[in-house]
Structures are given as structure tokens and as C-alpha cells.
Amino acid sequence: MQVTLQVVVTGLAAGGVYGLVAIGFSLAFRLTGTIYLAFGDLIGLGVFTTLLVAAGTGPVTQTNVPVGRFVLGAVLGVLVCVVVAAGGYLLVVEPFLARGSTLGWAGGTLALAFGIHALLDSVFPRPAYVFPDPIPFRRVGESGFVTVAGATVQVRALYVAAVALFLALVVAWIVDRTRVGRGLQAIAADPEGARVVGVPATWLVPLAFGLAGGVAALAAITAAPSAPVSVETGTLLGVKGLAAALVVRFGSPLLAFAAGAALGLVEAAIANVHVAGAQLGPAYSTVIPLALVLLVLALWPPREALEAIE
């Protein structure tokens, strides 16, 4: 029981971030029919921009950064992410939509991803960086852990999961309840029709890409102090977010978020829970879910994934 609650909280914290990345993939897919393969590295760009502003490129400890500077870094990180996500859409996705060129946007978004990756790699060459933590969670409970119903739970993980859930609700609210969101839904349902009735798709779509990138980056920055980060962290977030979005067929924001959270839970469970007396361990925690996602797609492909032959 103790282990279970701990696993659930850890899983939800990681999964919440996957969920927000999955929301980004879903939005991009539903608006343009493309997969924005640069999402993961974009988030990495946001996280490392924050780190650069807050603590420079040297090694940091979790306590030596003033809160004001961290907030400035986070704001800049999110901003950079918004701008590059929207600009990336205009540069490497939109030109290929009219041409119907899958290779065009796939190659373009990948080039953007690897370009960002190489850039980050040259500024932050170390295999791992400690991310400063603006909130002193260590002082809560027993050095950051509280005991709930006999289970030890990391307070920081609870906080990350809550922030992620809150952000997902905000995105869902924007998509479902606001004018901008209704415009986006119209574009997703019928791009041509939406244009005809006056939905300003020219700037709504890049805005949505920027929003998705910014929100995901904010979640990733919130989660970053929990563990050492590397340039690869963002890329992997992208892969897992895509896997989650694929499982729910690029569905609504809350559905995509739920899929991401579930993926986090499954990973945590695989890493920690004993199955038939044997512990699978962290080696399997990414491999098994990814393999399952591919297997599900292969065996039970959704109707809209199949090529139309009529």
C-alpha cells in the first residue's frame, strides 16, 4: 500500500508533463494533420533557457538561485518556446500543407528538432545538470517527504502533478469555452469551411502551436528541479508525449492529458512494482509502454489512420 501511493504520485508527476506534451501533439495534429516532431526539443529549449537565465551554464545546487531571477528565467523560457513553436509552424509546417507533402513537414520539423538539440548541446555539453528549485520543498515535512496514511510521498511530486493538472484544465477551458477555442475547433473540423466563414486561421493556428508549446514548457520547467536534466530530457518528453497522443488518437485535450498521466503511472509501476515476485526495474519502464503503443496501433489501427482507398 505504501509503495502504491508513492508510485501513483511519482507517476502522476511525470505523467502530467507527458500529458501536456500530448495535448500539444493532439492540437497540432487536429489543426493541420501533421505531427510536430520538434515539440520535445522545443520544450528542452524552454527548460534550458530558464536554466541559462537563472543559473548560467555552470553546475548549480538547488538552493543558490534568487527567486526573482528564476521567475525571470521561467518567463523567458516559456516565451522563447511560444515564439519558436509558432515560428516553427510558419517555417516548417505551413509551407508543406498546401503541397500535401508529408516528407516536407516531417523532414522540416525533424530538422528543427535536431537543430535545437545541437544548439543546446553546444551550450550545455555536460551529461546532466542540476536544475535550481525556487520553492524550498525540502523544508516541508521530513526533507521534502510527508507521510500520508502510512505512505511516504514526495511533496514536490504532488506539486508538479497539481500544476500539470491545472494547466491541462486551462487548455481544455480555452479550447472548449473561448472564442479562440471555438475558432480552433472549426479549423480542426473543416479548414476550408472555417476560412470561408471568417475564422482567422492565418494567425489562430500559429497561436495554438505557440500556446501548446508554452504550456508544455511551463509544465516541464515546473518538473525540472525534481531530477537532473539533460538535453535529451526534452527529446524524450516529445517521444512519450507522442506515444500518449497516439493512444487516444489525437483526441481532446483532457483525453490526451489522461493518456499522458496514464503513461506516467504505467512507467512508475513498471519501474517499482513487483510482478510475480520479480521486479522489472527501470530498464523496462520506457521500453514496454512504447512497444505496447506500437503494438496497439498495428493490431487495432483506428479507422482514420487507415489509408482511404475509396
Place this chain on the structure above:
Amino acid sequence: MSAVGGALGRTARAFRDVGREVRIDWSPLAWLVVAALVVAALVPIVLPSSVGTDGLADTGYLALAAVGLGFAVGIGGIPSLAQGAFVGVGAITAAHAVDAGTPALAAALLGAALAAVGGLVVGLGLARLRPVYVVAATWLATWLFSVALGAFPSLSGGARGLVVAPESILGLTPTPTMHYELALALVALAVLGHHMLARSSFGLSLRAAAQRPAGAAALGVPIARVRLIAFAGAAAVGGLAGGLSVQLAAVADPQAYDSWLSFKLLVAVLVGGAATTLGPVAGVLALGGLSLAADLLANLTGADQARFGTLLSALLLLVVLTIGSDGIVPALDRLYPRSRAGGVQPLPGVVSQDGAEVDASGLAKRFGGVVALRSFDLTLRGGRVAALIGPNGSGKTTALRLVAGTLGPDAGRVSLNGDDVTEASTADRARRGLVRTLQNDAVFPELTALENAVVGASLRRRHGGAFRALIASPKARDEARLTRARAMAALETVGLEAQADRLAGTLSGAEQRLLMIASALATEPSALLVDEPSAGAGPIELERLAALLGRLRERGLAVLVVEHNLRLVRAIADEVVVLDAGLVLATGTPDDVARNEGVRAAYLGRRQL
């Protein structure tokens, strides 16, 4: 003894034929390729120092993997982001095999085989998927492979990698120069194979399916199967490249087979020209030049070379994509335009059909709450033209789809020559002689008119599969000739023989419709379903169309035409079926139907037949 003599004689004749064909097809470009190959082979011998030879050999193996990917991407239209993983499968397999005492070449072939199996497994999952899902699935597969390598050190050798002891290959010492020459020979073979396959009816079917999947399916192309073969074949070539390059490097570094390798191979293919045979090789050479530039930059700035390489490759791809270029080789091709090989003689009398009997009874279909077709009966006989008419939304096209098998009925049955084919797929019906043309958008725009018809004619091939086309077996070559002759005869039937070498996308709308009929005729159908052939046709074209349909009737085909143009219907139909609101309102000769009170009231009240 005489049997051996006969076999030798046949072999000699086959070689003479090949020689003649090669002479006919030989072009200045071919000379250029041969010259480039000779120069490339001499490089390590002429350059005295062995410095950089291993880099050259590695580039050669990279080019080999790229040619494989180029076939899947450029010919097969499969946007694969997983080729690097298949290279990795080959490398890891070969490393373990060499470690277990397998000879070097056998180990590499084992790597290729395992990569092919991997390609089959992944390909089975994605052969039917839309391109955007293929991108997602292959990207995740690449990551699955590299994460798995990281997670299981026993498989990958962990951070140090697997050490591969150098073994002699074919009795030769495995020096970098030897690897380089081997890589060069394999690249040349792969390019040759690519060339053979791309021109074969297998390759044309692949390209047709990539351009217009619906059109290819209507002509009976087994889309999933041809794509699976292309994907697995590309994986095998990648695996071979991996299995050999790992022996050159003497170590299998698991981090060398991550998503970056897949991306690099895709960049090579796209930069060089995905649709061309030499494109992937040109792309790898361009990337090689880029990495030299990156070296230079790194020396100047003191930064890491690998990051500059990545950055420059990403930039190069962005530039090539953004300016809308289709790659280096197509750009060079446009500088030196070549005339296409013409001179295909039609085969008189090959396209001769026996009529079929098609019976549909009680066909019904609803889409959600909307009843598209309530009950539909139809009888087609050889040597007769039936026309299906009715107002918009009366269910004509639904009826056609149900008969052709692109849609499954909720009720009713379809039989062909007495056999129940209600459950048979479109491709299966096409093989049995029931073929339809689509309403629009179904010619393959980037194939010539003749190649369009060849896709149809491929339905009847028996020996022209991928493997036989690859090795250009005498049977495959004979059949290729026959297939082209059949296709030419079909073009002649519709009067497009003069346009045989033009790209289908450049033909007029009316010509494209005729071409669609020609491709369908090339499948040698006994029953032909034609959807709206007159759309967009002027008076002259209408006359041509009426004459064509008359010729098909004379040949004994059973023809069903879905038409709006009542003048055309009256001119050619032996029998008219009138649909209204999903029900057959009347059936009879054009005159009968014109006199029918119910038809007049429901449909013709506004017009005079």
C-alpha cells in the same frame, strides 16, 4: 548432354538479349556513372596514405543504407524514420554473430536477414496506414530500438559497445581499403537493383499506390503487400550496411544507431532526390562534404565537430525543403533533359475479352441514419452496355461501389459468372475480371500514360514479382515486354497511343478519363464499371467516348456506365436502370424508360430524354 547444350544456348541467347537491351537503354548518364565508379574505386589506390580510407568506407556503407531507404521513400512513398534502427539491428546481430564465431560475410548476411524480419514485423503494422501515421509509428519504433539498446547492456554491450574482432572477408584481409571497395561494389549493385525495380511493374505499382492509393486499389494493386516488400527490402539493405560497417569499425557503439542516424539517412535521401535512383548516393556525398566543412568550422572555433555537423545537416535540409527543391539529382536532370524511351509496339489482339455475367440482387447500404441504397438489382451481360442514371444523391455511386467491392453491403449479394463475390475484395474482383474506374483523381500524375496502363496490365503478371524483376530473369523480362505491349494496346483502344510518353498529370481532363478507362482495360476485364466518364467532356470528346463504349461492346465486354449525360446514355446504352432515393425506379431500353410515367414524374419531368 544435349540438355546441357540446350540450356547453354538459351543462356547465351538470354545474355545477347540483355546486351541488346542495355545498348538500347544506354545513355550518357550511364557512361558518367561508370566513369565515376572507376574513379571512386581508384581513390584509395591512387592516394598513397591510408588516412581517411576508413571514413570513405563508412560513407560507402551509409550510402548503401540510404539507397535502401531511398527505394522505400521515393518509390514506395513510405515516409520511414526508422532506417537507422534497421542498420542497428544488422550491426548488433553481426557483432554477436562474429563473436560466436560466424564468418564475417555470413554474419553480415545474418544481420541483413534479421533486419528484414524486423522490417516485415514493423511493415505489417504500417502497410495500411496513412503517411502521417507512418511518420509517427516509425519515429516511435526508432526510439523504441535505441531506448531498448540503452536499457539492455547484455544486448548492446553497454556504454563500451560490443567489440568485433576483425575477420577476413572472402579470404581477404579486412583493411579499410578492402571495406571501401566492397562498399562501393555493393552501392553499385544496390543502385542497379533500384533502377531495375523502379522501372518494373512492381515499382510502377508502388509509385501508383503512393500517388493515388484509391486508383491503384481499383486496378487491383495489392497495396499493403507491395509496400511491405519495399519496406522490408529497404530494411534488409540497411541491415547489410550495418552488418558490414560494424566490422569496419571493429566495435558496435549502441549510440550510433539512434534517431540521429535515421534522420541523417532521411536527409541524404531528401537532399539527393527521393524519387531518383542516384539521389540517395548524391545526398550521402553532400552530407560528406558538409561534415568536412563542419571539421573546418570546428578547427576554427575549437568547438565540437559533431554538433556543427548536426546543425549544418539540419540547415541544409531546411534550405532544400524551403526552396521547394526535389533534390540534387532531379535538378541536374533538368539541366540535361533526356527523351524517354519510346517505341513500344502494341500487341494486336491481346486485349480481347470474354463477357462476364454480373448479377447483383437486393443490395442495401445505410450510412448511420441515412439510407443510401434501399434495394438494388442489376444484371450485366457480355456485349451489352447498361447505364445507371438518377438524380444526385439517388445512390448511383453507392451502388457502383457495392458492385465493385470498395464498400461492403448491409444486405444483398453480388455474383460474377455465377460465383458469389459479395465478400471478395476489390483486388480479388479485379483479378476475376470485374474492374471499375473512379469518378476523378485516379490517374497517377507522375507516371506516363503508358506507365499508368502498365499498372493495370500488371494485374495479369505471373513472373514479374519484385525478386524476379530485381535479378531481371528472362521470364520477368519477357513478361515486362508483354505487359508494356498490352498496356500500349489498351492506350490504342482509347486513342491515346500518341500521348503514351506524356506524364498523366499533363493530360487534359477528358484525356485523363480516357486514360483511366485504358488502365482498367489493361487489366483485361470481362466486366467494366465506368463512373461518370463524360464529366467535363466537350461534344467531340463525347463522340469519342460513345465510339469507345461501342467498341467495348463489340469486343464482348459487359459494361456499366454511371452517367449524367442523357444524350450519351441514349446513344450507347442497351439497357437503362433508373435510381431514385435508393430504389430502382425503372429498368428497360432507353425508349422504355423514357416512356415510363413514374420516371417522368420522379426524375425526367424537368427534362426530355
